Amino acid sequence: MNNQSHSAPPSWFSTPLFRVLLSQILGFAIAFAGALSAVAITGETIHPLITLLVQGVVAALIGHRLGLAKWWIPVQIVLPPATLIATAWQLPPWVFLLVFVALLLVYWNTARNRVPLYLTNRTTWAALHELLPAEKGGQFIDIGCGIGGALLYLARQRPDMTFTGIESAPLPFALAWLRRLLTATRNLNLIYGDFWKEDLSGFDVAYAFLSPEPMPKLLEKVKAEMKPETLFVSNSFVAPDHPAAEIVAVDDARETKLHIWRN
Ligand SMILES: C[S@@+](CC[C@H](N)C(=O)[O-])C[C@H]1O[C@@H](n2cnc3c(N)ncnc32)[C@H](O)[C@@H]1O
Structure with a gap:
């Protein structure tokens, strides 16, 4: 700089x-x-x-x-x-190569985006369910959806809503895709790609569980693209210049906090 x-x-x-x-x-x-x-x-x-x-x-x-x-x-x-x-x-050398390739496919973004893979827990899935709009219909996106656990749960709870997950690490995306296939979840779309390139204007609720690193830029993207009366929820991570409107404390062992911004 x-x-x-x-x-x-x-x-x-x-x-x-x-x-x-x-x-x-x-x-x-x-x-x-x-x-x-x-x-x-x-x-x-x-x-x-x-x-x-x-x-x-x-x-x-x-x-x-x-x-x-x-x-x-x-x-x-x-x-x-x-x-x-x-x-x-x-151990034969190919074992190390195999482990390396598997880790690479899972932690694809970690060195570049500083966002490793860890998963939203079940108690937090239920807390997210509580935050969904009461009226019928609506679009939800998990920004960096990992293996799609939160999405599959929410899609089952709310068959009237459409859920989208975007993920750029190949192995987690493949697992999410397979889980959707095996559970025949119809109201779930999965996109393999970079969330920075995804337009958020069509979503009523956006959810992210990332890391402190992308939060300032992501909140700017949310503000610029998401329409009025929509919701952005961040699991654990915030940005100093963008205070959340509300915080939901989840009753789980890691004391998860869901930070909520209302557009
Ligand atoms: C901490 S995990 C959260 C997974 C899931 N949302 C959950 O809560 O269980 C964050 C995920 O975001 C993905 N990710 C990071 N940067 C991304 C990007 N630019 N585009 C798409 N996915 C990204 C990572 O590969 C990782 O799987």
């Missing part, structure tokens, strides 16, 4: 993948320095699995301090020992 101050860190610095890498490198240095010191002091060697576990724990703590989301903590802890276990099992 042209008007960025010279002291501002480059944008790649704030990406989660960079922070994970940095915390693992620091975790590695600390854990292996500790292991070597322990050998020098006690004369006993430390099992590499223990050292790698320490690396994971240290990396998780550093990552947390660097502002990584909480779900990175177990991932960071498991990552170093898992590499050793995988090597010890002498």
Whole structure:
């Protein structure tokens, strides 16, 4: 950006993948320095699995301090020992390729859009159902619909309404498509594509469960495109400059909040 101050860190610095890498490198240095010191002091060697576990724990703590989301903590802890276990099992290389391709197909957008896949829970599906307009008919869209759980539930509850889901990650989209096929849900349309390119003007209710990253731009899109007396609902995430009109607290274990904007 042209008007960025010279002291501002480059944008790649704030990406989660960079922070994970940095915390693992620091975790590695600390854990292996500790292991070597322990050998020098006690004369006993430390099992590499223990050292790698320490690396994971240290990396998780550093990552947390660097502002990584909480779900990175177990991932960071498991990552170093898992590499050793995988090597010890002498798995054929295609297994790694297969896992990589599967993860790529699920987390297609995560590095670029900063929106991973996690799913709206059943209690929140029911809370969303309560928010649907009482009058018959209407169009609902799930912006980034994942595997389509919320949509299938709502489509069953409200056969008078039409539901649309848009998803750009191939594997979740394929699963949503298959679920619609197997349940023969007629009032559900699924679009494979980028929600930034989807016109929201035809929808009465739009729902999103994304991440903090796209929220400011998405709320601008909602304001520009959605018609008066329509509803935008965001699960958990908000944007500082666009306060929600209402918040519904869901009675679930993760204390979900549905933020509601009325156009
Ligand atoms: C956190 S998941 C939510 C899934 C679903 N809405 C739910 O609540 O269960 C967000 C989804 O948005 C998708 N997504 C992210 N950016 C997208 C984009 N630009 N266009 C379409 N889908 C996108 C991701 O692939 C992911 O499946």
